[in-house]
Amino acid sequence: MNLYEYQAKRLFAEHGVPIPDGDVATTPVEARALTRDLGGKVVVKAQVLTGGRGKAGGVKLADDPDEAEQLAGQILGMDIKGHTVHKVLVDEQAPGIDQEIYLAVLIDRDRRLPMIMASAAGGVDIEQVAAETPEKIFRVHVDPAVGLRSYQSTYLASGMDLPRELWRDFHKIVSGLYQTFMANDASLTEINPLVITGEGSLLAVDGKMSIDDNALYRHPRLAEMRPTEEEPLAEREARAAGLSYIKLDGEIGCMVNGAGLAMTTMDIIKLYGGEPANFLDIGGAATPESVTAALRIILSDPNVKAVLINIFGGIVRGDEVARGIVQALEQVETDVPMVIRLQGTNAEEGLRILDEVDMTTAKTLTDAAQKAVAAAESA
């Protein structure tokens, strides 16, 4: 789960990371009032869960409340890479920016430890820095049983040639960002940029944070922070139904049991010239309830011209799965052609049941993908 900038920065501030004074506005009038309270010079920032909002015109400086109101009016409702702006963050402007630093905590999968990354080349896309000038990125790993130690932030600070007088404050920020990460079961806490202001102090101007969905059960406060207004309706419904669904841009809807097989089904559709409309994993067992819910969600996408249902019957037998599919199709009315492929235990019997109700069936994955691509092309 990704959080908005303002949510991330507030969580950082709870652990002592200095952030600009500011608040969220949902109307231009609110932005005006906030600007007045903040003393007049502000930055108005679109709150969207995507990068590149600066280039899209979603971040603007205002010198007085009138200008802030006008800019907020432009930014609110703006579309940034398919995301509509519903909120702006109105932050006090930093008192000058001397330098921009990158700082993040994330999981290093290979080392199986939280890792802190820092670079003096902040303010830009860190992946670009990593690709072009990897020597400018400094990393330390933290053993959760030991915690962050000051020599580790000294290593980062001295590597970046941070002015000596800022090391102590930098350590507090690294420590705060690491604590925010651990306390909230984050998978990423990132400050980009962490600026050295014209007054010579450190300030977290922008923030990003992702939470491990698997840990939300023990963070009810964070679960309530989920930015649902940006989550596509179908993905929200899938989550409620316990299905894993990701909408894509193609025309062949996919329903598969198991994540690896679901990815493979998308791959093979593409291999035979089609484009998958979604990723959808209905879980290891295919029940009539999960098939019905999945079908409704897939068909809510108007781009879908054909549906490929690919179920491997293992412990769940193929004939049971087939009856479940028949039952589900009785409940969901549609003209969209369906190709159903069953494999595994009792698959033959399952296919016979599906043939009886006049459905396009397939035994192999290749056959199923070719039939689905053909059905979508002729639709």
Added chain:
Amino acid sequence: MSILIDENTRVVVQGLTGRQGAFHAEQMLEYGTEIVAGVTPGKGGEWVHGVPVFNTVKKAVQAKGANASVIFVPARFASGAIYEAADAGISLIVCIAEGIPVLDMIRVRNYLDHKGSRLIGPNCPGLITPLTAGSGVKLGIIPASIVTPGPVGVVSRSGTLTYEVVYALTEKGIGQSTCVGIGGDPINGTDFIDVLRMFEEDPETEQVILIGEIGGSDEEQAAAYISQHMTKPVTAFIAGRSAPPGRRMGHAGAIVEGGSGTAQGKIDALQDAGVRVAEHPEQIVDLLR
């Protein structure tokens, strides 16, 4: 004949009295697995499918000599169950549950490495060793009906995709030594290299099938290991060529981040290591040596 499990494996099922635990324990028993005990706190003294239930794993080990554990408890209790098994001296722990927080897995893995216990999973189907046409040893949920004994070792990050491949092998009369699902989480107990090493050392395994997916660099590391240490042929399939970057494809570990963990990168690394990589799973059988 096999890796990790064989006819000497004595299993304790943690969560035996639950719906999932009871169902899959019955399947494991039917296949011939020796389940010597179950554990559910507060239900010690009960019996499920003729198996005695204990309150703690330690009791199950003392009373019944269990040396392996399968955990069928919900995700939020699973890391506790893993610690308990390791603490009781269980050397092989299989955890099926999906949804253990990553920070918990960091601590779990670190603890197990110190204890010397091996964990398979979490978020995995477990493992199975076919001994005869209809029986063998199974720890987890892989359907026994799709396996048959033979010389091919299978290791995978996925569940049903593995079943697909194994089923296709069995249909063609190609048997398996052991099939291991290592799980789809970003941090797990056993990685590809661990299993490849065991297959390389297992005299009954003649070749290996590796089924990977996008995310992380386990496949790239496996490729390096294969080129340096494996004498047995390896055939692979990587899922997720069409997955968009930045989105988790179901499995918590299946995500392309910052341009790394792509299917193409993994395929290239494996091919450079001399591994034959199938374009789709049905092709794997044709690529075997």
